[in-house]
Amino acid sequence: NTYRIAVIAGDGIGKEVMPEGLRALRAAADAYGFEVDAVEFDYASADYYLEHGQMLPDGWFEELRRFDAIFFGAVGWPDVVPDHVSLWGSLLQFRRHFDQYVNLRPVRLLPGITSPLAGRKPGDVDFYVVRENTEGEYSSVGGRMFEGTDRETVIQDTVMTRTGVDRILKYAFDLAQKREKKHLTSATKSNGISITMPYWDERVEAMAGRYDDVRVDKFHIDILCANFVLHPDWFDVVVASNLFGDILSDLGPACTGTIGVAPSGNINPDRTFPSLFEPVHGSAPDIAGKGIANPVGQIWSASMMLDHLGETEAAAGILGAIESVLATGGDALTRDLGGTGTTASLGGTIASVIAGA
Amino acid sequence: NTYRIAVIAGDGIGKEVMPEGLRALRAAADAYGFEVDAVEFDYASADYYLEHGQMLPDGWFEELRRFDAIFFGAVGWPDVVPDHVSLWGSLLQFRRHFDQYVNLRPVRLLPGITSPLAGRKPGDVDFYVVRENTEGEYSSVGGRMFEGTDRETVIQDTVMTRTGVDRILKYAFDLAQKREKKHLTSATKSNGISITMPYWDERVEAMAGRYDDVRVDKFHIDILCANFVLHPDWFDVVVASNLFGDILSDLGPACTGTIGVAPSGNINPDRTFPSLFEPVHGSAPDIAGKGIANPVGQIWSASMMLDHLGETEAAAGILGAIESVLATGGDALTRDLGGTGTTASLGGTIASVIAGA
Ligand SMILES: CC(C)[C@H](C(=O)O)[C@@H](O)C(=O)O
Numbered sequence: 001n002t003y004r005i006a007v008i009a010g011d012g013i014g015k016e017v018m019p020e021g022l023r024a025l026r027a028a029a030d031a032y033g034f035e036v037d038a039v040e041f042d043y044a045s046a047d048y049y050l051e052h053g054q055m056l057p058d059g060w061f062e063e064l065r066r067f068d069a070i071f072f073g074a075v076g077w078p079d080v081v082p083d084h085v086s087l088w089g090s091l092l093q094f095r096r097h098f099d100q101y102v103n104l105r106p107v108r109l110l111p112g113i114t115s116p117l118a119g120r121k122p123g124d125v126d127f128y129v130v131r132e133n134t135e136g137e138y139s140s141v142g143g144r145m146f147e148g149t150d151r152e153t154v155i156q157d158t159v160m161t162r163t164g165v166d167r168i169l170k171y172a173f174d175l176a177q178k179r180e181k182k183h184l185t186s187a188t189k190s191n192g193i194s195i196t197m198p199y200w201d202e203r204v205e206a207m208a209g210r211y212d213d214v215r216v217d218k219f220h221i222d223i224l225c226a227n228f229v230l231h232p233d234w235f236d237v238v239v240a241s242n243l244f245g246d247i248l249s250d251l252g253p254a255c256t257g258t259i260g261v262a263p264s265g266n267i268n269p270d271r272t273f274p275s276l277f278e279p280v281h282g283s284a285p286d287i288a289g290k291g292i293a294n295p296v297g298q299i300w301s302a303s304m305m306l307d308h309l310g311e312t313e314a315a316a317g318i319l320g321a322i323e324s325v326l327a328t329g330g331d332a333l334t335r336d337l338g339g340t341g342t343t344a345s346l347g348g349t350i351a352s353v354i355a356g357a
Numbered sequence: 358n359t360y361r362i363a364v365i366a367g368d369g370i371g372k373e374v375m376p377e378g379l380r381a382l383r384a385a386a387d388a389y390g391f392e393v394d395a396v397e398f399d400y401a402s403a404d405y406y407l408e409h410g411q412m413l414p415d416g417w418f419e420e421l422r423r424f425d426a427i428f429f430g431a432v433g434w435p436d437v438v439p440d441h442v443s444l445w446g447s448l449l450q451f452r453r454h455f456d457q458y459v460n461l462r463p464v465r466l467l468p469g470i471t472s473p474l475a476g477r478k479p480g481d482v483d484f485y486v487v488r489e490n491t492e493g494e495y496s497s498v499g500g501r502m503f504e505g506t507d508r509e510t511v512i513q514d515t516v517m518t519r520t521g522v523d524r525i526l527k528y529a530f531d532l533a534q535k536r537e538k539k540h541l542t543s544a545t546k547s548n549g550i551s552i553t554m555p556y557w558d559e560r561v562e563a564m565a566g567r568y569d570d571v572r573v574d575k576f577h578i579d580i581l582c583a584n585f586v587l588h589p590d591w592f593d594v595v596v597a598s599n600l601f602g603d604i605l606s607d608l609g610p611a612c613t614g615t616i617g618v619a620p621s622g623n624i625n626p627d628r629t630f631p632s633l634f635e636p637v638h639g640s641a642p643d644i645a646g647k648g649i650a651n652p653v654g655q656i657w658s659a660s661m662m663l664d665h666l667g668e669t670e671a672a673a674g675i676l677g678a679i680e681s682v683l684a685t686g687g688d689a690l691t692r693d694l695g696g697t698g699t700t701a702s703l704g705g706t707i708a709s710v711i712a713g714a
């Protein structure tokens with residue numbers, strides 16, 4: 001098997017962690033017997049924007065759609081391009097045009113990483129947040145009236161479609177069904193957001209009827225956030241609308257101490273277009289250029305990408321390598337984890353464990 | 358001074374903790390020299406709904422508006438009345454009709470209460486969430502198209518007005534200005550919610566110009582939630598839209614372990630209508646009727662109410678009594694806090710400390 005991977009490092013530490021992501025990917029290819037054909041692109045970056053006045057070339061859609069997946073670093077360099085320009089001009093275009101309607105993020109306590117929660121140990125917390133990634137609260141429908149006056153009024157629509165809601169629910173139920181606990185939690189707010197959220201609940205109920213073996217519960221988003229802190233062990237697969245999923249998929253990694261190392265998949269499960277895999281962390285201008293960024297998020301993203309491509313053993317191999325290096329850790333780790341290592345030395349250590357597998 | 362207080366105990370443990378709230382209030386009245394004229398109402402409860410088919414009598418608005426404040430227990434008994442009926446039929450009516458446009462919630466590490474966060478101590482965390490309480494994401498504007506078909510589409514509007522946004526910001530800036538740190542944090546999501554949230558940011562910036570002595574920062578709601586867990590010591594006054602405020606004001610108390618004992622004020626700062634004070638916890642059907650509910654949230658709500666009414670010493674006296682009882686704690690505490698006390702015995706202990714002040 002040969003996989004064609006579009007590689008977009010982006011900005012800041014994206015450029016530093018990407019080589020380590022590729023090193024892990026190549027080590028896995030050798031160890032598990034597949035080929036990677038990686039092509040690097042310099043767009044979706046501030047440098048590209050400065051030169052061309054736009055984040056992406058006109059032909060990006062045709063160019064990237066031929067790949068099996070997009071391996072992404074981080075985008076954003078606010079001193080040069082405002083965030084809403086760089087993000088809506090790149091990442092959010094990919095999500096929409098490649099119909100990557102699932103945003104998948106693991107929430108997992110890892111060995112060697114200190115959780116801010118008292119008394120939680122690796123194994124205690126291990127779940128997924130499944131976020132709707134194309135509609136809902138992130139619509140661009142709306143506007144402003146009576147501009148500049150005391151009557152000024154701003155309106156923005158949340159839009160949910162049966163197609164959009166049902167397909168994300170189906171993905172989440174399918175995922176729950178494949179897991180040991182077979183437990184799905186829905187994020188809602190139907191007691192306050194009185195039109196869209198009751199609709200969401202209705203579709204969850206309808207879908208639940210088709211998955212007799214999946215246990216379903218729901219929480220309003222306020223108490224659900226509280227429960228991520230109080231009872232992170234309660235969850236298995238959590239499904240949420242675009243905005244609620246955005247919140248939960250930062251809060252979850254925060255609770256497990258992994259916000260700097262967590263990965264994220266922007267997935268088109270129908271495979272009509274490539275999916276995109278990226279670390280959760282951004283371009284981190286404050287530490288960029290120093291060679292000290294933690295590459296684990298990028299490497300873990302490679303694992304998610306391989307899982308999506310069907311190389312499940314290689315995916316597990318990479319995650320296992322990350323866990324064993326973090327567990328024995330010490331000096332090999334980067335400074336954010338209390339070690340003295342660099343981006344390259346930690347990446348190298350993980351790659352050699354993958355190779356030895 | 359005599360204060361006319363409308364007392365609405367509501368459902369479940371609301372009925373059990375309210376007597377302790379009143380006991381504390383009366384003890385404070387005696388100790389600090391003011392009068393309380395408390396009138397109890399049986400509506401805004403499932404019992405009332407069962408008898409009358411509605412949550413409130415027709416004349417509730419005229420009846421309640423004459424009071425100086427409303428002291429509220431908890432509403433909701435889902436076995437009998439669906440939550441959206443009981444809540445929209447009572448609490449949310451009060452917020453709207455009495456224009457209680459501020460929802461104020463303290464987030465505070467208390468002695469004797471175990472925080473789920475590792476290594477945090479009382480004094481480390483002490484801030485307020487100021488939530489817009491009448492507009493924003495909680496509008497009832499919208500609807501459903503193509504019902505029952507594959508094209509089914511549901512739309513709900515978020516509506517922000519200059520009046521609504523500016524007055525909540527003004528309240529939050531005023532509060533920040535009165536505090537030692539003079540630090541205001543705004544919750545936004547202008548990188549994703551592209552119409553209403555940039556407007557929110559704009560108004561924050563405009564208001565900031567009028568408060569030179571207040572330090573202002575902002576975070577997107579996803580990373581802000583993460584920072585509540587990772588850096589709760591960063592905050593002083595956090596201001597947020599209706600939905601974001603709802604989330605933050607449950608998450609904050611969860612992080613401090615106080616979700617069962619935190620209070621909340623639904624405030625009309627202009628005093629054109631009465632404000633309403635209530636514990637954050639709900640009616641808790643699972644433990645109702647056993648006499649074991651923790652009355653601290655109701656008693657702390659009495660403290661917030663007195664603060665609002667201008668009895669600041671009495672307010673501080675009640676909070677001080679709560680803290681000293683929690684700190685020495687032991688058996689006096691209710692079971693949820695590791696003691697063997699009852700609702701009445703813990704309430705009595707706190708009242709006697711207030712009286713002795
Ligand atoms: C019950 C619900 C409608 C309410 C809200 O979301 O406002 C509650 O969560 C609160 O915070 O008081």
Ligand SMILES: CC(C)[C@H](C(=O)O)[C@@H](O)C(=O)O
Pocket residue numbers: 087246548549579
């Ligand atoms: C940058 C922002 C628009 C984006 C989002 O909210 O989707 C980010 O928070 C994410 O989760 O990938």
